[in-house]
Amino acid sequence: MARTAVVVGAGIGGLSAAIGLRRAGWDVTVLERVAAFRPVGAGLVLQANGLRCLDALGLGEAVRMRGRADASAGTRRPDGRWLARIAAGDLERLLKTSAIGIHRATLHEILLGALPEATVVTGAQVTAVTADGLVDYEGPAGPARIAADLVVGADGIHSTVRRLMWPAAAAPVHVGVRAWRGVTPPWDGDLAVAFTWDRGAEFGIVPLVDGRVYWFGAVNAAPGGPAGDEKAQVQARFGGWHEPIPALVAATGTVLGDDLACLDEPLPTYVLGRVALLGDAAHAMTPNLGQGANQALEDA
Ligand SMILES: Cc1cc2nc3c(=O)[nH]c(=O)nc-3n(C[C@H](O)[C@H](O)[C@H](O)COP(=O)(O)OP(=O)(O)OC[C@H]3O[C@@H](n4cnc5c(N)ncnc54)[C@H](O)[C@@H]3O)c2cc1C
Structure with a gap:
């Protein structure tokens, strides 16, 4: 049996x-x-x-x-300067899978x-x-x-x-980071996977196969911060960062916000x-x- x-x-x-x-x-x-x-x-x-x-x-x-x-x-800086780049295909050559x-x-x-x-x-x-x-x-x-x-x-x-x-x-304990996530509608133009770093803040861009773009933003913040319009909070924090960050956020419908926790x-x-x-x-x-x-x- x-x-x-x-x-x-x-x-x-x-x-x-x-x-x-x-x-x-x-x-x-x-x-x-x-x-x-x-x-x-x-x-x-x-x-x-x-x-x-x-x-x-x-x-x-x-x-x-x-x-x-x-x-x-x-990896980029908020003004858009690249700190490091990996060409398409390099990861696959190194790890045998992308x-x-x-x-x-x-x-x-x-x-x-x-x-x-x-x-x-x-x-x-x-x-x-x-x-x-x-x-x-x-x-x-x-x-x-x-x-x-x-x-x-x-x-x-x-x-x-x-x-x-x-x-x-x-x-689980809070780790002192508030993170937001969103997916845009299909996006015009070819985007790299990019992680933009500043002191205490990070924004990531991951293009999906159907043209949509997944993004996340994270900032150091105590849990239980201001409630309310999550998208407005992302725009206030990342609105001055390099394009296409402000445009991606503006194009997103639902923005999910969480205080991050881990074990x-x-x-x-x-x-x-x-x-x-x-x-x-x-x-x-x-x-x-x-x-x-x-x-x-x-x-x-
Ligand atoms: C709704 C949701 C959305 C997520 N979105 C993202 C994302 O966009 N990006 C990202 O990086 N990670 C996301 N994650 C987290 C990521 O998927 C997980 O870290 C990872 O996949 C590990 O998955 P897991 O199967 O261990 O746990 P989870 O993905 O958390 O799945 C746990 C499942 O157990 C179910 N469950 C909980 N308690 C009970 C119970 N008592 N009885 C029966 N069922 C129960 C939950 O409903 C859930 O379906 C998400 C998780 C969830 C639940």
């Missing part, structure tokens, strides 16, 4: 783990608290390590087709499409987990329980599985009995490392 796994959370890490487990012959159920997936989030950069994992899951080609790989890249800029929703859609529909149960919020593999959840039809040989806690930075199984573990005290182990943590649930890191999704893929 096939071994059974319950994966808690259908983010990038949870779906990848489910795909990998199925390829290894396991019976998998993914429990996801949201009732329906919406195209939320902004862009991600998949690096060589994440792409190798997607290759191992049989999805590397599908992702490369829907991501953008051919951009040149570099980095791919992709919308998180596109990657999520590819992963979800690689699983049979019945594998992922939405509207299922996990409320209790035991080391011997019992999982309680509030499901679409009311409270339910599953017994599994393996439980994978892939439920993100505010992980319920981590809180229940590792009660002494430190909670800064590593757990002694990510495995307890039949339960294992992965991705942000295990080791949430700050986005400037560009590795959150990539390391979730490695874990999977």
Whole structure:
């Protein structure tokens, strides 16, 4: 009889783990608290390590087709001067694969499409987990329980599985950075991947395959700063930086703003009995490392 796994959370890490487990012959159920997936989030950069994992899951080609790989890249100053440049193709020569800029929703859609529909149960919020593999959840039809040989806690930075199984573990901490993210409509003109640095502030530009542009801005700031119009805050902070930064922000509809947090005290182990943590649930890191999704893929 096939071994059974319950994966808690259908983010990038949870779906990848489910795909990998199925390829290894396991019976998998993914429990996801949201009732329906919406195209939320902004862009991600998949690096060589994440792409190798997607290759191992049989999805590397599908992702490369829907991501953008051919951009040149570099670091700039707010007045636009380049500090360093990498020509298109150089990363690929060095690492044997290029980095791919992709919308998180596109990657999520590819992963979800690689699983049979019945594998992922939405509207299922996990409320209790035991080391011997019992999982309680509030499901679409009311409270339910599953017994599994393996439980994978892939439920993100505010992980319920981590809180229940590792009660002494430190909670996420704010890192003193406010970050904004956005995706423009299709953009006229060829853009490089560029990271612009100033003291205590950074702005990143990542062109996507369909002409849209993912951007982020980050500034050193205590959590709980001024609420209100996120776009206006980005314009106030980055409006004087080199083009196309002000134009990209002006062209963006929804701007997402977050006070960044991470898990800064590593757990002694990510495995307890039949339960294992992965991705942000295990080791949430700050986005400037560009590795959150990539390391979730490695874990999977
Ligand atoms: C909505 C969303 C948008 C994001 N957008 C970006 C982005 O634009 N750019 C970027 O770089 N990173 C983004 N991230 C973060 C990035 O995707 C993650 O750092 C990385 O992919 C690691 O993913 P993960 O699978 O470990 O966790 P997550 O992607 O956080 O996924 C965790 C999943 O678990 C579910 N969940 C949580 N608690 C429970 C519970 N009790 N029961 C059942 N399910 C539960 C959540 O609903 C979520 O779907 C986003 C994350 C989320 C959730």
